[in-house]
Amino acid sequence: xxxxxxxxxxGPWKTFLDSWQQATLALQLLAIDPGLGGxxxxxxxxxVRDALLKQVDPDAKRIHPAIxxxxxxxxxxxxxxxxxxxxxxxxxxxxxxxxxxxxMAERAPVRLAAHLxxxxxxxxxxxxxxxxxxxxxxxxxxxxxxxxxxxHIDLSDIALRxxxxxxxGKAGQPPTAPxxxxxxxxxxxxxxxxxPDIIDQITRIASDLGIDSLRAPLFALRAAKAQAILNDRDHxxxxxxxxxxxxxxxxxxxxxxxPQPQEPEAPPPExxxxxxxxxxxxxxxxxxxxAVRALLPDNLLDRLAAQKARQGRGNGTGAARKGNRRGxxxxxxxxxxxxxxxxxxxxxxxxxxxxxxxRRNATGRDGLHIxxxxxxxxxxxxxxxxxxxxxxxxxxxxxxxRLAEAKGAVELLLAQAxxxxxxxxxxxxxxxxxxxLLPPTRSLVQTKRRLAGLPGGGGTPLAAGMVAAFEQAxxxxxxxxxxxxxxxxxxxxxxxxxxxxxxxxxxxxxxxxAKVLRAHGIDAIVIDTGNRPEPALRNxxxxxxxxxxxxxxxxxxxxxxxxxxxxxx
Amino acid sequence: xxxxxxxxxxxxxxxxxxxxxxxxxxxxxxVLVFGDRGTGKSTAVRALAALLPPIKAIKNCPVNSAxxxxxxxxxxxxxxxxxxxxxxxVDLPLGATEDRVTGALxxxxxxxxxxxxxxxxxxxxxxxxxxxxxxxxxxxxHIVDLLLDVAQSGENVVEREGLSIRxxxxxxxxxxxxxxxxxxxxxxxxxxxxxxxxTSPKEIxxxxxxxxxxxxxxxxxxxxxxxxxxxxxxxxxxxxxARKSLTKLKTPEKTLTDVAELCLxxxxxxxxxxxxxxxxxxxxxxxxxxxxxxRAHIRDVAPMALRHRLRRDPLDEAGGxxxxxxxxxxxxx
Numbered sequence: 001x002x003x004x005x006x007x008x009x010x011g012p013w014k015t016f017l018d019s020w021q022q023a024t025l026a027l028q029l030l031a032i033d034p035g036l037g038g039x040x041x042x043x044x045x046x047x048v049r050d051a052l053l054k055q056v057d058p059d060a061k062r063i064h065p066a067i068x069x070x071x072x073x074x075x076x077x078x079x080x081x082x083x084x085x086x087x088x089x090x091x092x093x094x095x096x097x098x099x100x101x102x103x104m105a106e107r108a109p110v111r112l113a114a115h116l117x118x119x120x121x122x123x124x125x126x127x128x129x130x131x132x133x134x135x136x137x138x139x140x141x142x143x144x145x146x147x148x149x150x151x152h153i154d155l156s157d158i159a160l161r162x163x164x165x166x167x168x169g170k171a172g173q174p175p176t177a178p179x180x181x182x183x184x185x186x187x188x189x190x191x192x193x194x195x196p197d198i199i200d201q202i203t204r205i206a207s208d209l210g211i212d213s214l215r216a217p218l219f220a221l222r223a224a225k226a227q228a229i230l231n232d233r234d235h236x237x238x239x240x241x242x243x244x245x246x247x248x249x250x251x252x253x254x255x256x257x258x259p260q261p262q263e264p265e266a267p268p269p270e271x272x273x274x275x276x277x278x279x280x281x282x283x284x285x286x287x288x289x290x291a292v293r294a295l296l297p298d299n300l301l302d303r304l305a306a307q308k309a310r311q312g313r314g315n316g317t318g319a320a321r322k323g324n325r326r327g328x329x330x331x332x333x334x335x336x337x338x339x340x341x342x343x344x345x346x347x348x349x350x351x352x353x354x355x356x357x358x359r360r361n362a363t364g365r366d367g368l369h370i371x372x373x374x375x376x377x378x379x380x381x382x383x384x385x386x387x388x389x390x391x392x393x394x395x396x397x398x399x400x401x402r403l404a405e406a407k408g409a410v411e412l413l414l415a416q417a418x419x420x421x422x423x424x425x426x427x428x429x430x431x432x433x434x435x436x437l438l439p440p441t442r443s444l445v446q447t448k449r450r451l452a453g454l455p456g457g458g459g460t461p462l463a464a465g466m467v468a469a470f471e472q473a474x475x476x477x478x479x480x481x482x483x484x485x486x487x488x489x490x491x492x493x494x495x496x497x498x499x500x501x502x503x504x505x506x507x508x509x510x511x512x513x514a515k516v517l518r519a520h521g522i523d524a525i526v527i528d529t530g531n532r533p534e535p536a537l538r539n540x541x542x543x544x545x546x547x548x549x550x551x552x553x554x555x556x557x558x559x560x561x562x563x564x565x566x567x568x569x
Numbered sequence: 570x571x572x573x574x575x576x577x578x579x580x581x582x583x584x585x586x587x588x589x590x591x592x593x594x595x596x597x598x599x600v601l602v603f604g605d606r607g608t609g610k611s612t613a614v615r616a617l618a619a620l621l622p623p624i625k626a627i628k629n630c631p632v633n634s635a636x637x638x639x640x641x642x643x644x645x646x647x648x649x650x651x652x653x654x655x656x657x658x659v660d661l662p663l664g665a666t667e668d669r670v671t672g673a674l675x676x677x678x679x680x681x682x683x684x685x686x687x688x689x690x691x692x693x694x695x696x697x698x699x700x701x702x703x704x705x706x707x708x709x710x711h712i713v714d715l716l717l718d719v720a721q722s723g724e725n726v727v728e729r730e731g732l733s734i735r736x737x738x739x740x741x742x743x744x745x746x747x748x749x750x751x752x753x754x755x756x757x758x759x760x761x762x763x764x765x766x767x768t769s770p771k772e773i774x775x776x777x778x779x780x781x782x783x784x785x786x787x788x789x790x791x792x793x794x795x796x797x798x799x800x801x802x803x804x805x806x807x808x809x810x811a812r813k814s815l816t817k818l819k820t821p822e823k824t825l826t827d828v829a830e831l832c833l834x835x836x837x838x839x840x841x842x843x844x845x846x847x848x849x850x851x852x853x854x855x856x857x858x859x860x861x862x863x864r865a866h867i868r869d870v871a872p873m874a875l876r877h878r879l880r881r882d883p884l885d886e887a888g889g890x891x892x893x894x895x896x897x898x899x900x901x902x
Contacts, residue, residue, distance in 0.1 A: 035787065069666075114663040114704050121611055144704070144747070147606045194784060203777045212769045213607025217780050222787075350674055354685070421754075443748060 020048075020158050026151040026247060027055050029226040030127050034097070036150035036222050037120050038128035040105065040141050043155035045133060052155065053101070056129060060099040065107040067093075072115060097125030105130035105141045113142035120148045139475070150219035152251035194221060194236060205245055211252045219248040335377035347376030387423040387440050387481040388413065391469040392451075393489035393529065394430040395460035403456045406488045406529045410451055413486065418444050423481060425472050426450055429465030431458035432499040436468060440476060459501060462493035463509035470513065473522045484523040487546075490530035491537030507536060514543040525549070573786055575616035576800035577793075578609060579779045580770050586853075587763040587873050588617050589804070591741050593811045593852040597845060598720075598762030599742035601705070601753075601877065608767045609779075610745040614701050617743075618658035622805055624697060628652045631689040632696040632736050641736050643687045657698030659691050659740075663707055670715060671727050672734075687734050692725045695740040705744030706753050713757055716742070720760045762845045763870075764877040766890060811855035818851055819861040827867055831900050835893065837878040846874040864901055871897050 026039045043049045063072070074092030093100065094115075102108060102116070108130075119126050128149060134140045146152070199221065206217040223244035228236045332344035334351075352374040359369035390410050394403060417424055424447050426438035437450045466487065473483035496505035497513075517524060524546035528537050533550040541548035578585060587600045602610045626633040627640055628650045634640045637649035661670065672690030691700070702708060708716075719725050725738040742761060746753070758764070770776050786793045825847070832842045850866040859866070872893045879892060 110704075110707050111663050114707065118660070118662060118703065144606070194788075196781065199780050199784060200777050203780050204773060207773055207776060212605055214609070214769055214776060214779050214783075215607040217776070218783055221780065221784055346668075353674075445748065 018158070018162070019153055019155055020052075020162060022151075022247060023052050023153040023155060024055060025227075025243070026153055027052070027129075028230055029223055029247075030099070030129075030151075031057070032229050033222050033226040034125045034127045035123055036127070036219060036226065038130060038149040039151035039153060040130045040132050040146055040149050041153050041155060042132040042134065042140075043158075045131075047160045048155055048158050049131065051160070053129075056101065057099050060101050060129070061093050062101045062103060063093060064103050065105070065109060065112060067112065069115070094119050094126065099127045099129060102128055102130045105132045105145075106134035106139045108142055108145070110142060110144075113145040117144050117148055120145075147213060147215060150223060150248050194225065198224075198236060198241060202241065202245065206249055206252075209249055209252070211249060213252070216249055216252050220244045223248050332376040332378050334373070335375060344376040344378045347378075348374050351376060385421070385423055385481050387425060387472075387476040387483045388417050389425045389427060389440075389469045389472050389476075389483055389485045391427045391429070391434075391465045391485060391487045391489075392454065393460060393462070393465070393487075394428045394454055394456045394458075395490075395492075396430075396457045397460060397490055397492055403454075403529075406527075407451055407454070409488060409527060409529070410486075411448065414444055414447055423476075425476075427465060427468045427472065428454055429461050429468070430456065432461055432464070432495055434461060434465040434468035436472065440472070440481070459495040460489065460493050461495035461497075461499070461506070462487075462489055462491070463497045463506060463513050464495070465489075466510060466513040466517065467497070470517055470520075470522070473517075474520070477522075482523075484525065485517070486525045486527065488527045488529055489537070491528060491534035491540070492530070493536075510540060511543055514540050518543060518545050571790065571794060572615040572619045573612050573783075574794060574797035574801050575613070575620040576804055577782050577786070577797045578613055578616060579782060580775055581609060581613065581767055583765045583873060584610075584613055584767050586870075587765050588613065588743075589808060589856060590763065590849050590852040590870070591743075592617070592621055592808050593856060594815060594848055595739075595741050597741075597848045597852060598760065599744070601758070601761040601764040602743070602745040602767060603748050603764065604745075604767030605769055606747055608769045610767060611703055614658075614699075614703075614743055614745065618656070618699065620801055620805055621656035621658075621699075622809055623653045623655050625651050626654050626697070632693045632738075633657060633698065634737075635697070639737075641734075643734055657695055659695040659698065659700050661691055661700055661702045661708075661712075663702075663704055663709075665691065665712065667711065667715065670712060671725055673727070673729060674732060685731065687727070687732055689736070690725075692719055692738040692740070693736055696736070696738050698740055700740040700742050702742070702744045704746050705757075706746040706748070710754075713754060717756055717760060758877045759839070759841060761877065763849060763873040765873050766876075807856065810858075811852065814858070815851060815855040817860075818855055820847070820851065821861060821863075824850070824862045824864065824867060827864055827901060831867070831871060831897065832875070834896050834900050835875060835879055837875055842875055842878045846871060849874045868897055868901055 023039075023041060030036050030039060041049065041052065043052075070090070070092070072092050072094050074090050074095060100116075108116075116128060120128060128145070130141050130145070130149060132141050140146070141149075199217075202220045202224075203217045206220065211217075220241075221244075224236050224240040227240040227244055228234070231240075332347040348370065352368070352370045355371075355374075356369055359371075360366065363369065390413070392406060392410060414424060421442070423440045423442050424438070424444070425436070425440040426447055428435055428437050437454065438447055441447065466485075469485045469487070473485060476483040493506040493510050494501060494503045496502045497509045524541075524544045526537060526541040526544065526546050526548050528534055528548070528550040530537070530550075538548050575585070584600075584602055587602075591597050591600055602613070604610055624633065624635075626635060627637060627646070628648070629644075629646060630640050630649075631644050632639075632641060633654070637651075640646055640649060668690065670690050670692060672688055672693055675684075675686040675688035678684045678686040678688075719738050720740075720742055723737060723739040725736055727734045744753075744761060770779065782793075828843050828846050828850070832840075832846065835842075846867065849870040851862055853870050854862050854866045857866070872890045875893045876890045
């Protein structure tokens with residue numbers, strides 16, 4: 001895993017705080033100004049994280065990803081309601097402002113993220129400490145929520161001994177609180193005023209770093225002010241701004257500002273050269289082709305679904321399953337409280353309600369009368385979303401022949417995916433490795449853009465591409481999506497998994513991965529983009545238990561058109 | 570905390586204009602704001618709530634009825650006194666249950682008194698006001714279905730737990746979202762009268778101005794509110810004036826033809842496009858204090874009224890806005 005990228009010596013500023021000091025500082029600033037929203041702490045559970053959490057207000061409320069809306073917003077207090085016989089409302093966690101610790105933040109569903117985001121937006125004093133235990137780079141806190149938290153600290157590289165020998169603040173740095181807390185927030189103090197040129201400066205830095213959102217500079221400003229308060233000053237110093245920017249902007253940066261405008265980038269001149277040489281049909285290393293539509297059957301996805309259904313593994317828009325745990329609620333049913341069924345309190349009370357007067361008269365007893373026949377059991381239906389993972393061969397051979405058509409094919413599939421509200425991910429493989437171009441998303445525009453910018457060239461590391469797709473598929477399954485892998489290649493695998501150019505090993509590796517995929521029951525579809533159908537690919541499809549489709553040859557007219565587009569008319 | 574003043578929002582003119590138009594003529598049918606994170610979508614909606622002129626409604630009426638005769642029977646109101654109340658702006662949170670949205674049996678009454686009573690939901694509360702859905706593209710499908718029906722008919726029908734109740738639910742739907750997180754079902758898109766796309770400002774000076782104002786707002790709230798109070802009030806007065814002049818506004822036959830031609834050229838589905846465009850253009854003319862509808866008004870509001878109604882080509886990279894602008898050029902010259 002990368003060390004929290006962007007700070008250290010690469011940025012325009014230098015900060016001497018290591019991540020541990022950053023984390024303690026962030027918590028202190030948060031206590032001073034709750035408007036900073038919160039902090040994401042990326043670390044596995046362990047002594048380091050525990051040591052850090054000791055510095056958090058001990059009254060902080062702990063929430064977990066599966067927390068119910070009632071617990072957050074308040075609702076019926078069942079036991080009290082039943083004993084007293086009248087409605088007792090429970091206060092939700094969001095009713096009283098204060099720090100909240102969200103454990104397993106990377107697992108927080110969109111819904112919870114949205115609720116918390118609204119709570120933070122209201123700016124009533126809630127702060128969130130999100131403990132992100134994600135193991136993979138793409139397992140992380142919902143971006144919507146992360147955007148509203150000022151800080152992001154990566155503690156994964158910190159060992160316990162690093163923090164015990166911590167130097168108490170180097171020269172010119174704010175003292176960090178001693179371990180174990182002892183820090184009291186100084187609330188209610190007026191924030192120091194800010195000279196306008198500092199606002200100017202912070203905004204410029206944020207914009208230089210390629211940060212679009214305006215929340216980022218606002219956070220930097222607030223953090224700088226909070227830091228001044230922390231140090232008992234009534235004005236902001238350059239150091240405050242430096243530290244604040246390092247803490248709030250570094251992890252949001254999308255580019256590294258270049259102080260030296262010289263040193264022209266290598267690729268562009270190459271590309272212009274390529275375009276000049278394209279007329280002579282030289283083999284260009286990076287070939288950007290415009291997508292053209294290939295002749296694919298219109299209803300490919302439907303056919304795929306139908307085929308799978310015949311095999312007894314129904315998988316249309318993702319498997320619908322009924323359960324009593326999660327999903328969209330169905331009307332509750334009368335039932336017994338057994339094998340972990342969840343009682344539908346409201347439903348039960350509703351059923352019992354009309355009988356109360358009669359039952360009270362019959363028994364002569366006050367209070368609530370609930371009979372077992374009143375019990376209603378919760379039922380849910382869950383329809384897992386489908387994820388289409390496009391695994392596209394962008395190797396030299398494919399680029400020369402059919403990359404453009406492969407892109408067209410993907411676009412057709414995308415149009416169908418759109419109609420079905422599927423999620424889409426994009427993996428490309430070329431050279432010696434595979435690359436995840438687009439993590440799972442529902443945004444077609446983005447997919448389209450990434451696809452259009454997909455360059456071609458290099459070897460065909462088919463196995464590596466399949467491994468990357470497999471990783472995405474397992475992630476998706478863990479998130480409750482139903483993945484399908486679509487592999488588009490000409491099938492001439494010539495780079496083995498270890499990156500060596502060994503045609504035989506490459507083929508064996510591909511077969512091996514195919515077996516793993518099949519063992520995991522992941523649906524796949526293989527589209528052959530070669531000039532003529534490749535037997536090896538048909539074998540691979542069989543191993544995968546996948547549909548095999550040779551991409552129909554585009555007619556001459558279309559081909560000439562595509563060449564014309566490629567050469568820029 | 571008081572919301573950020575509407576007039577103090579820097580830039581984002583199209584978004585502000587769209588919101589003002591719905592305030593002038595509620596029947597335009599809502600605004601959809603799509604854009605990146607941190608562009609002030611939520612800020613604008615909450616600011617609008619504070620800006621809107623108050624409405625006259627029966628006190629304690631669950632559906633904010635204007636006249637005593639309109640108060641539903643199930644409300645059991647004893648005194649029906651008219652008072653002035655802020656225009657309701659109701660938040661529909663993502664995880665809201667169906668019960669919460671449509672209303673359901675009042676458990677408290679059922680338990681303590683053994684009475685079958687109706688507890689109104691968010692739709693009742695939003696009647697004659699605004700219903701705001703943040704992250705509307707992440708809304709669960711069954712809630713969307715429910716909204717589609719109510720937004721269309723202006724009436725909420727509850728048939729559950731032995732209750733059979735209907736009440737008016739006419740509200741302006743305001744949705745916001747980030748298109749990168751998912752797209753909206755075309756049926757729901759169509760229910761929004763206007764749609765705007767916002768991006769974060771690119772010029773450094775604008776960005777600095779945003780930060781400065783926000784900083785001033787947080788630092789010295791009272792002074793900042795005072796500073797912008799007058800401008801907010803001016804917008805409010807202008808909205809009220811525009812509402813009045815809307816009835817007297819002339820609509821020449823020629824502009825109707827323009828509207829129809831434009832929608833025909835764009836191939837927008839149904840006639841809702843024409844109607845919304847016309848209403849929006851009229852509201853815009855009233856806002857500008859013009860006496861008659863002209864081509865210029867139509868040209869200015871066409872993108873926001875039509876961009877989300879085009880037959881969706883999911884692979885078209887140019888947004889709906891550009892397509893509309895192009896066609897407007899072609900048709901209206």
